[in-house]
Amino acid sequence: MSTEPWTIETICEALGNPAVSKRFLAEINKAPAHQLLTVFAKWERIAKDTVAAVERGREIAAAEARGEDPTVGWPDITDRVRAAAQRNTSRNVA
Secondary structure, eight states: OOSSSOHHHHHHHHHOOOHHHHHHHHHHHHSSSSGGGHHHHHHHHHHHHHHHHHHHHHHHHHHTTTOOOOTTTTOHHHHHHHHHHHHHHHHHHH
């Protein structure tokens, strides 16, 4: 997305999924006047995050196509994830 201000149309386009766009339009159309900016800001953030995720995915795909490992430099959090899963499993058993 360029530096142009976000609009209802650009948010719909950025969401990239007709069902999600329909949900956005339903929320924005049903929002009371005093909540319009809040609803718009929420969906603007979602649209920005979606655009960023798509761009990151394209960068990863391009790196893989060049034979590079796109995960180089990513932190290894395997041990933290395993510990959290173990804690969650322990809580659910008790």
